[in-house]
Amino acid sequence: MRVLITRPEREATTLATALAERGHVPVIAPLFRLEILHPSADFATDLSACQAILLSSANGARALAEASEQRGKPILAVGDTTAATAEGLGFVSVTSAAGDGLALAELVRTRLDPKAGPLLHVSGVDIALDFAAALAADGFDVRRAALYDAREETALPDSARAAIAARALDAAMFFSPRASELFARLVQEAGLSASLSNVTAIAISPAALEPLSVLPFKATVAAARPTRQSVLDEIDRLPVAPVADAPKAAPRAAVEGPSIMSDTPSSPEPTAPPASAVAPPPVQVRRGLGIVGAFFTGLIAACLVLAGALITLPYWPAEVRALWQGQGAASVTPAPALDLQQVRQDAAAVANASVEAAKRELSARLDDLEKRVRAASAAAAERPASPGGTGPDPAIAELRSKVEALEGRAATPGAATAAPATPAPAPTPATPSPEQEKELATLRLELATMRNTVQTIDQTVAAQRDQTKLLAEAVDKARGEASARNAGEQKAMSAARASALIGIAARLSAAVESGLPFATDLALLTPLAQGDAKLTESATALQAYAQNGVASRSTLVAEFPAVAKAALADDLADDSFGERLLGKVRGLVSLRRVGNDVDGDGTEAKLARAEAALEAGDLAKAVALVKTLPPQTARATAGWLSRAEANLAAKQAADQISSQAVTLLGSAR
Template sequence: MRVLITRPEREATTLATALAERGHVPVIAPLFRLEILHPPAAFATDLSECQAILLSSANGARALAEASEQRGKPILAVGDTTASTAEGLGFVSVASAAGDGRALADLARKRLDPKAGPLLHVSGVDIAQDFAAALALDGFEVRRVSLYDAREETALPDSARAALEARALDAAMFFSPRASDLFARLVKEAGLSAALSNVTAIAISPAALEPLSALPFKATVAAAHPTRQSVLDEIDRLPAEVSAGAPQAAVEAAVEGPSIMSDTPSSPESAAPPAASVTSRPVEVRRGIGVVGAFITGLVASCLVLAGALISLPYWPADIRALWQGQAAASATPAPALDLQQVRQDAAAVASASVEAAKREISARLDDLEKRVRAASAAAAERPASPGSGGPDPAIAELRGKIEALEGRAATPEAATPAPAPVPAAPSPEQEKELATLRLELATMRNTVQTMDQTIAVQRDQTKLLAEAVDKARGESNARNAGEQKAMSAARASALIGIAARLSAAVESGLPFATDLALLAPLAQGDAKLAESATALQAYAQNGVAARAALVAEFPAVAKAALADDLADDSFGERLLGKVRGLVSLRRVGNDVEGDGTEAKLARAEAALEAGDLAKGVALVKTLPPQTARATAGWLSRAEANLAAKQAADQISSQAVTLLGSAR
C-alpha cells in the first residue's frame, strides 16, 4: 500500500525503512521541521542536581546528547523507541516505561525517591503532559527544559499534495493530536478534503484520531497501544482484511496519544486495558490505473463514443443518416467507426450539390417561361387584321377593353356604379380558344413561380439544418478529443507520481530501484526532462545509494579520522599522536562552534546532518584541508550519490505534478 508519513524527516526516514521492509510504499511528507535549541543558562545546574532524567520522546534524547556530553545520569524513557535512541547515543543507564506518559510517571514513582533530588524533564517547546503536575502529589520536584522545537509547516508538502491530487494514497499515519490537527487544517486550506475518500487514517491513539473526525476518510483506526510498532501492525492488518472481504476494524485503545515526535500521551487520563470498537466501512486498496489501465480506459472511452453515435443515429439529419446507412448497406464487412471528418465533407458536398441543382432547375424554368411569354406576345402582335378593315380586329379590341374594365371595376369601391359599357360583340370560337389558352399559360406560370419559391425556401432550410448539424458534430468531436487527451494526460501524470514516490522511498531507504526505474522508460519517451532524470538515476539503480540515516550514523567515525589526519605530520611524535587520536579523541560538536579550522567545520557539518540538511554537510566536508581526503573520500562519494539520486527523483515528482495540473 501507499502510506503517507507525516512525521519529521528523521523519524519519517526510519519509519519509511520499516514500511519498505513490510512491502509498503512510503510517501514522506513532514509536517514539522525539527530545530535544536541552545540550552538555557540554568541547564548545567539542573543537570548536575537532578537524580534522573525523564525523556518523553526520541528527539529529546538527541537534543540532550547535543546539549551535554554527560552520559552517566539515569534515564527514564517513555517507550522502547526513545530508550533505544538514548542507548545508541551513549547513555549507560536507560529504563523504558514501554507505554505512555502515565506509564512513565508510574515508573518514576516505583524506581525513584522524592527525597533523592529533583527530576529533569527534557522536552520540546510544546508538550502533551506536564509531569511536574502529575508527580507533585508524590513529592517529586520536576524541572522542565525545552531543548528542541517542532516548527509547523505553513502549507501541505508537495509530496502529499501530489499524492492526494492523484488519489494515489491508501493510508495515512498520525502520531500526535498536534500533527492530526495540522494535517486537517492544511488539507482543508488546499481544498483536497474530497481526495481522502479512499484513504484510511491510522493514529497512534484515539486522541490523535479525534482532530481527523471532520475529514471524509474511508476509515479511521486507532492503534491498540501507543507505540510505533502497534501502528505498523495496524498497517499490516489492512491488506489482509481487504483480501478476506472482512470489514475494517477500528481498534481504539483507552490510552491517550503522544505529543509530537514522542511516545508521551496528550493527557494523563487513560484506562489500563485497550478497548476495541469496530466500524463497518471496508478498506479498499487503490494502486492507480498504470499504463495498461490507461490503455484500457482509452479503449473503453472509444467504445462508448461509438455506441453513443449509433444510439443517436435516428436523430441525425436525413442526408447524413442516408449517407451512413448507404455505406453500411454497401459493405459486406462490419461498418467501420464513424469518421467525423468524412461526414463533414460528405455533408458539405450534398448541400452544395442540392443548391446547385435547385439553381439550375429554377433558371431553366424561368428561361422557358420568359420564352413562352415573348412568343405569345409576338403572336398576338403579328396577328393580321380582319379582311376589309384597316386596323385590329374590333372584337379583340372590345375584349381587351372589357378585361381592362373588369380589372378597373375590381379596384374601385362597390358603391361606385360604373357607366354602362357598350355591349361588345361575342368573340369568335377561335378567339375564345386563344384567350383560354393564354389564361391557362398565365395560371401555369404563376403556379410554377410559386412552386419554385417554395422549393428554394425548402432547400435553404435544409441547407441551414445541415450546416448546423455539421457544426454540432464538429463541436462534439472536438470536445471528445479534448476529454480523451486530458484523461490520458491525467493517467500519465498519476503513473509518474506513483513511480516518483517509489523511487524516493528507495533512495531514502538505500534499496535498489532498477525495477521501478524500468517503469519510467515508456513514460519518458518524447520527454527530454524525464529522460534526463532517468539517465541520472540509472547509475545507481542496480545497487541503490546509501540511506541518509546511514550517512548520519557513519559521520562521527569519519570526522574522528579526518581530525586525526589533519593533526598528524611526518614527525614520529605527531604520527604517534595522530594514531592515538584515531583511537580516542575529544572534539567539539554543535552548530555554534566558531572558526574555519577542521574541527569547527566538522562540528558544523555534523550539526547540519543531525538537522536533516545533507547538502550543507557535504558542502562543509568539501572545504576541509587536502590531508583529510583519505578519511572523507568514501563517505563524501556516497553522500553525493544520495543527493544526486534524491534530486533526480524530486524532479520527476515535480514534473508529474505539473502534468497533472495541466491535465485538469
Template sequence: MRVLVTRPHDDASRTAELLIARGYGVTVEPMLAVVPVAAPQLDLRGVQAILFTSANGARAMAAASADRDTPVYAVGDASAAEARRLGYAHVHAAAGDVDALAALVVAELDPAAGPLLHVAANVVAGDLQGALRQRGFEVRKTQLYETRAAVALSDDLVEALKTGSLDAALFFSPRTAETFVTLAKNAGVDGDLARLTAYALSAAVAAKLRKAPWRAVRVAPSPEQEALLAVLDADRPADDQPIAAPAAEANGGDSTMTPEKEAGEAQVPAAAEAEAERDDARVEEVEEETSSGGSGRAATIAILLAVIVGLAGYASIPYWRDKVPMPYRSYLPDLPASETRTLIAGLESNVDANRTELARLRAEVKTMNGMIEDVTDAVQPPSGNVVAEIGALKERLAALDSRLRALAASGGSGSAEPQAAPGVAGDLQHRLDLLAGRVEQLAENNKALAGKLEQRGIAQRDELEGVSQRLAAVEATRAEAASVLKLNDRITEVESMARAMVSRHDASLANLLAVVQLRAKAQDGQPFDAELRTARALAEDKAAFDAEADAFAAVAAEGVPTVAALRQSFQRVATAAARAANAPAGDTLLDKTLARVSGLVTVRRIDGGSETDSVGAVLARTERLLDAGDLAGAVKELRSIQDPGVAAAVKPWIGRAETRARLDAALSTLTADALARVAASAMQQPTQKTGG
C-alpha cells in the first residue's frame, strides 16, 4: 500500500519514517514551503520569554539568534521537542492550542517581569497577542519566516495519480488540503482522485478535501498524528504485504521512500502533534511545519545567491519567468512585460485596424458596383416599339398627304364624292396636327432623355474616379499591412530565438541554485537526500552528475559530520588510540593491572615532537593538521600508523573523514560545473540596444 504525504519536508520526513516502519510505501510531495524573511537584528534584552506556535518558529528563531537561555513557551509537544533539539535550555509545553498556551503563560509569568516575543509567520489564526494583552502582558510579534503554497504538482505525482499507483493521501492542515485539491484540478487529475482515500487530521481539513471526488474521506478521532495513522492502519487490507525495496530507491532521484533501513539505525520518534489543528479557529499557525533552511549560514547563502541571480538576469526576466521550474516559480517577482511584447501588441493592434478598414472599403466598393448596375439599367435607349410606331406614323402621314392632293386635283368634277371633301380634309388635317405634335413631343422626350443620360454619365464617371482613388488607397493600405505582418513574423522569430537562449540560461541558474542548496545542507552535516534529488532533476548532464554523486549518495539520508565535528570527535579517538598504544601486550595479572591503570590516565604528546613514527607524534601531527583545516593530511597521517590495535581504534574516524573529503570534493566539482554553465549561457544572452 503506497501513501502520499503532503506535509512540508521536515515534518514529512518524520511522518514518512513512521509509515515506513509500518511497512507502507511513501511518496512525499510538500504542498507548503517555509521561506525565511529578512528581519531586523533581534534585541532580546529585557524579554522574559519567547513564544513558539509552531516548530517552524523555533527553527527560524534559532537561525536568527544564538540565544538559547531565554525561557521558551511552546504551543505543544512537537514545537517543544524541536526547541529542545535546537538547544534551548528552558522549554515549557502547552496542551496544543493557542488558548492553552495563553493560559500557561498567564499562570507562570508576571507581566511586570518584561515583554514577550512571539515568533510567527505571515499567515496566522487566533489572537494570542490579544489574549495576553488583555491580561497585562506586552507582546512583541516578529515575522521571521513565511509559508508559500506550491504552484503545481510534480510530473511524477501527476503520473502516479493517472496510473493509480497511490492508495491513500495524508493531510494535516486545511491549507495543504485546499492547495492539493486546487493543483489537482489545474493538472486535470482531480477525477483520478476517486481511486484514493484521503485521511484528514481534523474536520476542518476534511471540509477542504470534500471539494474533490475522493474514494472516501476519513477523519482522525483526535487531531494527533498517531490517531490519524491508527485510522490508516485500521483501513489497511488484511492481505496487504509490507513494501520492501532496494536501498537505491530510498536514496534515488525521486520523492518515493521505502521501508529499507540499515541495521542498527535508530528510529526517529514521532512527536505528538497536539498543536496541529484542534479546530480551524483555534489554531495559531495554519501552515505546516517545514524546513526553513537549516542553519543561518545556509539561509544567508541562499539569500545572497538569489540577489546575484536577480541582478544577473534582470534584463531578461520578462522572457524567462514562465520557463522557471515549478518548485521555484513562486519565489520570483511579478515583472512588467518586455518592450518587445509591447511593440508586438501595438503592431497587432495596427494590423487589426487596417484589416477592419480594408473590409469597410471592400463593402463600399461592392455598394458602388450595385449602384452602377442600377444606373446602367435605368439609362437604356428607347425601345424598338417606339421607333416602329414613329415610322408607322410617318407612313400614314405620307398616305394622307397623297389622298389630300388627289382630292384637290378632282375638286371641279361635280360628283357627290367631292362634296364631302372639305369635312374629310379637316378631319385629316386635325389628325395630322395631332401626329405632328406627338412626333415633336417624342423628339423633345428623346432630347431630354439624352441630356439626362449625359449628366448621369458624367456623375458616374466622377464616382468611378473616386472609387478608383479609394481602391488605390486600399491597395496601399494592404501593402502596409503586409509589411507590418512580415515585421510581426520577424519579431516573433527573434523573440523565439531569445527565449531559447534565455531558457538555457534559466535552466543553468536553477541548476546552480539547487547545487548551492545541496552544498549548504551537506556542509552543515544535515541530511540532504531531498536536495540531492532536486539537484539531479535540474542537472543538464545527469550522467556527469551521477558520476560525482556516487561518492556520497549512500549517506545522503543521514548526512556527513562536518570538519568541526570531526575535529571535536578526534579528541576521543586520539585518547582511545593512545590507550591502545600504551596497553601492555601480556596476559599476566600484572599486565591486566597495568592495562586498567593506563585506562584511567592517558598521556600523549601535543607538540608532534621529532619522532616521526611513534603513535603519539602521529596523533599530535594529525591534531595540528585538523586545526589548520587540512582534513586530507590528517587522514594521511593516521593511515601511517602500523600498530594494529591503534589502527583499529582510528579506523571508524578515518572512514567518516574520508567520506567528508569525498563529499567536499564532489560538491566543489558540481558547483564549479554549475557556475561554468551559468557563465556560458550568460554569454549567449540577447542584449538590448537603446536608441540615441
C-alpha cells in the first residue's frame, strides 16, 4: 500500500524504512520542521541537581545530547524507540515505560523517590501532558527544559498534495492530535478533502483521531496501544481480514513512544489481562529482517509489482512491452510505438480538410446565388429606359394602364350597351389585341418568376447561413472532442508510465537493501526515463552498481567492528619497532571503547560514534565520521568506505525515482 507519513523528516525516514521492509510504499510529507533550541541559563544547574531525566520523545533525547555532554544521568523514556535512541546517543542508564505519558508517570512513581531530588523533563515547546502537575500530588518536583520546537508548515507539502490529488494513497498515519488538526486544516485550505474518500486514517490514539472527523476518510482506526509498533500493525491489518479462529496473543514488544508534538496522547491505559491468563513468553525484538526476511520481502514485492505490471501492460510503451516479453532488438522487430504527435497531426489534418471542403462547398453555392442575382439584375437593366434616362419603362407603364383598363371594364360589363344611340368620341378598343394579350401574359409570367426567384434566393441564403453556423458549431465540437480525447490518452499514458516507475523503484529499493544485482530492473527504467532529465540522472547514478549490486546496510554494520579494530591499530603504530609491534598486537586482539559518549576527537572516539550511528540506522553520519579519521587509517577503512558510499548513492537514486514517480502519477490524475 501507499502510506502517507506526516511525522518530521528524521522520524519519517525511520518510519519509511520500517514500512518498506513490510512491503509498503511510503510517501513522506512532514508537517513540522524540527528546530533545536539553545538551553536556558539555568539548564546546567537543573541537570546537575536532578535525580533523573524524563524523555517523552526521541527528539528530546537528540536535543539533550546536543545540549550536554553528560551521559551518566538515569533516563526514564516513554517508549522503547525513545529508549533505543537515548542508548544510541551514549546514555548509559535508560529505562523504558513502553507506553504513553501516563505510563511514564506511573514508572516515575514506582521507581523514584521524591525525596531523592527533582526531576528534569526534556521536551519540546508544546506538550500534551504536564508532568509537573501530574506528579505534584506525589511530592515530585518536576522542572521542564524545552530544548526543541516543532514548527508547523504553512501549506501542505508538495509530495502530500500530489499524492492526495492523484488519489494515489491507501492510508495515512498520525501520531499526535496536533499533527491531525494541522493536517485537517491544510487539506481543507488546499481544497483536497474530497480526494481522501479512498484513504484510511490510522492514528496512535483516539485523541489523535478526533481532529480527523471533519475529513471524509474511507475509514478511521485508532491503534490498540499508543506505540509506533501498534500503528504499523494496524497498517498490516488493513488488506487482510482477521481470522476468526486464530489464537489471540497480547503484543509485548513496542518500539515507539508518542510523537514529538504530543508527548502523551490521550488514550486509556490498556486493560490488564486476567490473573488466570498464562503470561506469554517474552518476545525478542530484532533489528531488520535479516537475509531470509529480506529475500521473502523482495519476493512478495516482486509478485505485487508483477501483478500491477500485467494489469497496466496494455498502456506501456512498445519498448517496455518488448523488454517485458523478452523480445530482443536483434531477433524480433519491435512494434511501432504510438506517436501521439502524429495522431494529433492526422486528426488536425482530417478536421482541417473537412472544414476546407465545407468552406469550398458553401463558397460555390454562394457564388452561384450571386450569379443568379446579377443575371436577374442585368435582365431588368436591359429593358429600354425612358427618353430622359429616368422614370419607369414606357412599355411597362402602357401595359399597366392596359391591365387597369381591362380590370375596369371587367368590373362594369354593361357599360358598353347603356346608351347605344348617343354619339360619343372614338372609344378605346373594348378588348386588347391578341399581341397585347400575349405580351401582357408574358410580362405577368416574367414578373411572377422574378418575384419567386428573388424570394427563393432570400430563402436559400438564409438556409445557407444557418447551415454554415451549424457546420461551424459541428467543427468546433469535433475539435473539442478530439482535444479531449487526446488529453485523455495522454493522461492514461502518463498514469501507466508513473505506475510502472513506482513498481521499478520498489524493486530497485529492495535490491539495494538486500545487496542483490539490479541490472534487469534498471533496464526496464531506461525507456521510461527518455526525455526526463531527473530520471535519466538517477538511472545513470545506478548504472555503476547494477551488475554486482551494493553492500547491504546489515553487511556494512557487521563489517564495521573489524574495520574499526584495524583502523585503530594503524593509528597507534609509528616508525618505532615497539609501536609497530604494539600495532600488530592490537590488530589481533584489541580493547576499545564504544558508544556515542566517548570524549575527544581522537580516532577511538570517532570510531565509537560512527559505530553508534550505524546501530541507530544513520549510515550517512557514520561515513562522515570515518572520513575525518587520520590519513594513516585510510588503508583499513578505504574498502568499507567505498562500499558504504555506494550503498548511500544507490539508495538516494532509488528514492529519487520513487518520489518522481509519485509526482508524475499526481500530475497524470
